[in-house]
Amino acid sequence: MEAGVSAPVTQEAKSLQTRSVWAAVLGYAMDGLDQQVISYTLPAIMTTFALSTARGGVIASVSLWGTWLGAYLFGFLADYLGRVKTFTYSILLYAFATGVSALSPNFGTFAALRFLVGIGIGGEFGIGMALVMETWPRHLRARGGSYVAVGFNIGTLLASVVTLIVLPHFGWRGVMVVGVLPAIIAFVYRRRLKDPAMHQQVRREKQKFPLAYLFSSADRTRATIGLWFMTAVQNFGYYGIMVWMPSALEKQKHFSLAGTTLWVLLTTAGMVGGILLFGWACDKIGRKPSYIVLFLATALVIPLYFSLGNPTVLLLGGAILGVFVNGGMGGYGAILGEHFPTEARATAENFIFGSGRGIGGGFGPLLIGLLASSRSITSALGLLFIVYPIAALVVIFTVKELKGKPLVTETVES
Template sequence: MSQEVVENSSGYKQNSKIGSYQWKTLWASTVGYAMDGLDMMILSFTMPLIMAYFSINPAEAGSISTITLLGAVIGGIVFGILADKYGRVRVFTWTILIFSVFTGLCALSPNMETLMVFRFLAGLGLGGEFGIGMTLVSEAWPKKYRSRATSIVAVGFQLGIVLATLSVLFISPAFGWQGVFVAGIVPALLAFWSRKNLEEPEQWLQLKHDKKNKIAIGHLFSSPRTTATTIGLIIATSVQNFGFYGIMTWMPTMLANELGYTFNKTTVWTVVTIVGMIIGIIVFGILADKIGRKPSYLIFLLSAAVIIWIYFQQSTPIVLLVLGGVLGFFVNGMMGGYGALLAEHYSTGARSTAENVIFNVGRAVAGFAPLIIGYISLNHSLSYALSLLSGIYVLSALSFIFLIPETKGKELD
């Protein structure tokens, strides 16, 4: 399909139709973000095997997840800044190469200390995937389909979770946790290959030509209006990540301990919830392009607050199963819009920086979710602790009402 271009107020050419370049960026970014979901669940699913292999306690095992998250947060911020300076595709390729190498080396770890180092370094590469991929797609796709395109990238994360589940199911019985980490290299190499011959977006090339691509983290706070928007978006991404990690970490335990669910039943719940998430992400992307970013977020955020409160009052298995899909639909459906939303608030020279800094600050805040929920559950039930998550979605809704402007149909500067 041929491509037509239009010029925005800054003189940059932007595509108004969808062609092979748009599909290539979408594929590369989706596969890249799938590595994030793959890595998160590989570590979670193989943790019992790792604990037995190194004879470590739960606190020591938890530190592996913590060090990985720390690496992802640092890597996301650093590589987001570098992508604005040196190019989206180039830095995108660096991140997946780093992730691939150190994920594979995890399988060769002779001791806990070495594994921790490799996990931190793998996390560095992993952290850049979200923001750089979302920036690439946002700049490549027409504004009419921008949110829908970034929603497909967000689905990649859920597909990574499914891939991790299959890897652990079929590989770990024969090859242990080491085999699962080695297998994790294969899709990472696919992501690396998918970036081959992919060109930088026209906007970034123009910026480089004008020699204006400087490190621009200060742009996120360049004026009172921009500062307020940045704070609002940090609140929103923090809530998004906090709710997701809190629910996905503790829900299986709650179902097992309070309701007597077996492993098979919790697995079925997980699958239903993930399917709900995928459908929610796709629907959200379409909705955000049709009626706008703010209305879509407000609908999903307030619905998430309601469904979380209702869900954790239930105890009937079939109700929990069906509502699990609804829970996933609203709680994680909003991931379909963050790529476009963040891209539209910042200029080309700071876009990748903004995507990765804001989202990874949110991910850092979310790192406390399992701890806080676990702490509350010491004096109350897990279901009660999880039901309190309802309130944070109201907080995010308020940030959209008072701090985050509407950007539907905005040309990228």
């Protein structure tokens, strides 16, 4: 028998669904908030500690390295110890390290605390998605996951507001202190949660190491590799565009700082709309066809956008670009969670997406930067035109269509 068979939805179940999605949204918003805050405050931090550009790069990257480790660590713990308990540990670590970082006396201390911040943040995506997948009805899973994914963009917008208000008056240390407050709200809110019933049942059984489930058969191994590639392309596109496009607009199209800021806001708005639309499409027409169409369409939209010459059209077109480049985030919670059993769902969400983020988001912008050194930035970004069709082929040959299927729990089946 499989877990997740449809049953009448009680008021308690509806309440758990609402609490789960809000807890996950708040957590993933901390991820977006932290990434954007460090980009805004980095110049001030470098001035305080008299850092070279190379050491500034370490500050910008060290939390992402921690995120990679945190994704693995907290994914495993969430499957062993429980979703809610581990969810609480991850946000507490983030809040502690962020708050204490405001007191950092030197570069080394600040870098170490930023690494801890990343570890704490690393658990948020996978645990939140697992909670939502295990509490939401099967016909709404992708939409539930899309709401969580939007949290990241909410966090980036919140970072803009916090930095604008706090940085001029209290410096970067004040921004770090204020950054703790949303995490405290998330911690308090999570105290009202409880683990989904299917996960509670699994924890009473003896389990093997969660990561083993991702490679327990040829089909699962194929799906693990395919889903990893999809998430790597997703993060390659997102970070490639968001890191380098503002610079390209400034240098090649002569955008002012206000112009590039407006482009970021419009593109982010497009991303939010794209995520919600894609979550709806995954629930209506299926995961596989939605991703195939999205990847192929993105491969066409990117070169068309780069060919635009009118600054106003480029500005407004950023919203359309955002729909395609980041819309796929609306389906990853569902497609990852449905391919693996309850015993390893948080591990699968975090291990696969965390690895894709580490490779695509960590090395993609670096590769574009290296290519841009010998050609224009937009020409280097054209590399994205190649990877998206490959991702569409990967979807066709490695993942299954599991729309509307019940979630699997192996200990129940056996």
